[in-house]
Amino acid sequence: MPGGAVTYQTVPSSCRLCPAACGVLVTLERGPDGARILDVAGDPDHPLSEGYTCTKGRAGADLHHHPERLDQPLLGRPGAGRGTASWDQTLGLVAAGVRRIVEESGPGAVAAYRGSAAPFDAAGDAVAAALFTGLGAARFDSLTLNASAKSRVGELMTGARVPWPSPDLLHTDNLLLVGQNPLVSHGHGTAVPNPVVNLRLVQARGTIVVVDPRESETAHLADVHVQLRPGTDPAFLAYVVREAFRFGVDEAALATCTRTRSVEEVRSRVLPWTPERTATVCGVDPDVLEQARDALLKGTPIAAATGTGTTMSPSANATEWLVWVLTMLTGSLDVRGGTIFHPGFLHPIERVRPEPAVDPGERAATRPDLAPVAGTLPTAALADEILAGNVRALFVLGGNPALSLPDSEKVRAALQRLDLLVVGDVRHTETTDLANVVLPLAGQFERADLTAGTNLPVVFAQYTPALVAPVAQRRSAAAVFGELGRRLGLPALGPDAPALPDPVTDDAVLGALAAGARVGWPTVVAARHGLVVDAPGPGWLLPNLLPRKIDLAPPELVHRFTAFEGLLPSPVRLALVPRRLPRQVNSALRDVGMQSALGPFPTLLMHPFDAAERGILDGSVVEVSTELAAVVASAEVTEAIRPGAVSLPMGWETPNVNLLTADDDCDPHTGMPRLSTFTVEVRLAPRADD
Ligand code: SF4
Incomplete structure (x- = not known):
């Protein structure tokens, strides 16, 4: 920057590329021509992320100066x-x-x-x-692509619009992750900041059980990995619930907050899920089932979370339901160390009680079969x-x-x-x-901006000012x-x-939004590394703030459970499960800087047995197809995926997994399209001269 003094400054801020909201230190270069972002690094004084950032966060400077940025209307x-x-x-x-x-x-x-x-x-x-x-206006929300079950199941069980249950990550010794890979995704519904450290701390206190057809990065670290057939999560959970009944549940405690007949309904529904039947349906060794059961039912509260591995599949509602059931039966719901509900920062729950779940409202005229979820179509x-x-x-x-x-x-x-x-x-x-x-x-x-999401593992708020003026227009x-x-x-x-406010500035809007928050706005603004805020601990929701006792067996969910086996891909064909790569957040950031540090490009994961049957080698160019379309991908032959399952990352243009999916194969209670666990054919891609 010739012709003027250049100064350098490092200031705290927050990364807002994913829900983990890591604290960052941003180094700025200021000169006569304006300011440049030179570097983004982890903030060791941030109470949640404690210096951690992922490769995407550290690519913040590249993202800011990326050639694909939009500068003009x-x-x-x-x-x-x-x-x-x-x-x-x-x-x-x-x-x-x-x-x-x-x-x-x-x-x-x-x-x-x-x-x-x-x-x-x-x-x-x-x-x-x-x-x-x-x-x-008609409102559509991307949450209806991967999280409808989290809203709808809570409504059906409690009769209220309750926050999504989430694991008490910072206190649990008994973590259950179903179809979630927080080492890469940093959580779903609940943020998992600094994931390796936080998961290792859980293990120092107890155990982690991961349920996933793939040996994901998180499954690799887990104490027990139930590597089941895609979509059979409800079978595994029904088996654990059955065992919970067998080990004995606290009937008196349950009677205070659940409808008694619904407990008996659940008991009868899970009774057929013997270890033998579960092992057969899930395609899992009975010893692994036993290890998972012993870890989960060791007597301490279960902190449970589901991820897109299940919420995008046709088993989403049944899985979410059985997680609620398991945490209720084991006294794990709304207790310290178990599965908890965030009490809110901007809207403290003491002042805004959960609204009763009402009729979800008007449906789309062309798709009356699809119910709105959480106020959106x-x-x-x-x-x-x-x-x-x-x-x-x-x-x-x-x-x-x-x-x-x-x-x-x-x-x-x-x-x-x-x-x-x-x-x-x-x-x-x-x-x-x-x-x-x-x-x-x-x-x-x-x-x-203000980071104060109800997805964070504690009640937390961090304000950041704008660090640089917007470039161009x-x-x-x-x-x-x-x-x-x-x-x-x-x-x-x-x-x-x-x-x-007039004029409409971010600062003025944030101040207005925070008018009823737990902490005064000046205090939030002054805490540049963010602050953990005192709030009601677990136990604030159940049973006192609900409009009625919990129905452990809503007919809609029991029906989805009894139907789930019929919705699975045939065990003799291949089921596709999407995944996320470290270099992406949904469809964003795929090409940030194109640094190799951001991780690998998308491949089709395939087990050696399935590959050998089709003459496919590691690195072969393959065609993945459904009745709708075919996409081409490079095969990665690996034992990290179980036989019968293949995996492509979602959110990529090449290969675009959503060319293979349909918008008319939807869950009747949530309108969720089937974006995971669908049947595909895989073969060597025909050569141009074939
Ligand atoms: S996990 Fe990565 S992308 Fe997400 S907030 Fe932290 S640094 Fe940003």
Whole structure:
């Protein structure tokens, strides 16, 4: 930076690329031409991550300066006159388009898709949500791609919208992970910061049982790995529940918070799951089942968590249900060291009791078979709604539906049919490539933020200011959607909420959001490394705050349990289970810097038996197909995957696993599409001259 003094500074902040919310130290270079981010490293003074970051977090500087970052608003589709525009022109065009579509087709013709990255921008997410609620827009959430069961099962069992149960990671000596690989994912529903250290601490106190068809990074570390056939998690859990009954349950304690007849219903349902039958269905050695049972039923509370390995499969509801049942029967739910409920930071649970679960509301006209979940429509209905003309304008924030929804080909055709596809993102994606309006949003270090998620293992809050000014025309999502709301006459933070601050800045919105938080805003702002906040410990929810006693056997869930075997791929064919690589967060970050440190590129994992049967070698180019489509991948022949299962990472364009999935194969109670545990054929890819 010639012609002026250059200074260097290292400041604390937080990584907002995934829910683990690690504390980071960001080194800035400031000069006459502005500021550059030079380095992102772990913050040893952060109370949760204690200096840990993953390779993605440490690539924060590359991400900030990435050549694919969006710098200017774009109008028009690629190949159809796309060009840069001013913000005034862009927001004017969007507001006029929305007004016209609402006048012609009603507010439901405008829809919003909230991707998994949206909640990592607290102010932007809140302002956008207020705008879409005010508009009466149809709401779709990527949670309905991988977490519907977590919401719906809790509602069916308790009659209330309760927080998702999560393991008391910091106190447990008895951890059960079903289809979850926190060493790579850093949790699902619950964040697992500093995963190796925290899991080793669990092991120093007790044991970890991992249930997964693959010897994942976490399974490799576990004390017991139940490497079962994909989708048979309910069988394994039914066996453990049966054993819990056999060992004796505390009937008096159960009677205080559960419907007695429902306990008996569960007992009769799990009785047939003898060790022999379970071993056969799961394809697991009976000794392993016994080891898992002895670890889990050793008498201390079970801290249980499920991950996308099960929540994206047709066994999701039955698995989630049996985890609830197991933790209830063993006195593990809502107790220290067991499976707990987060009491909230922004909305302390003492002041906001769980709402009764009510009728989930209006369904998508084209897909009346799919129930809404947690106030949003299942994303499996989105393409049909667009193709039928019911949705004409779609806003996408923090997501990449062109890649992450089932049946990518149909989804992309639908997205191209929209009158208005408005995508706000920090970089080009497969979805910005289809948009006719692209909004270049500020990246994580260009905006102020608050990390205070109910997914964290304790009640915690960390404020970060913007560290650098946004490059070029980038703007924070809060400012963009606040301005759009003002142009559309919706300048509030929600129906019963205060007016948006004027001007709409991230800092002003965060201060307004934190008005009812556990700790005053100045205290949060002053704690630059974050602060762990005093809050009610476990035991605050059950049974006193629920509208009724817990139903341990809701008919919908019992039905899914009795049906799960019929939904499994045939044991003589191959079942595909997706996985995540260390170098990605869903479909994001695949190419950050392209550093080899970010880990391997996607391969098809296949057991040597299955490979040999098909003449496939390690490194062979193979074709993976369903009735819908075929994709090509490189085979990785390994004993880390069990025979009969194969695995491809999700969230990649090449190979795109969602070309293989369908949007009409959905769970009747959650609308969850089957994105895991589906039958595939695998063969050597035909050569070009075949
Ligand atoms: S685990 Fe990695 S991506 Fe997630 S918050 Fe921590 S550093 Fe960021």
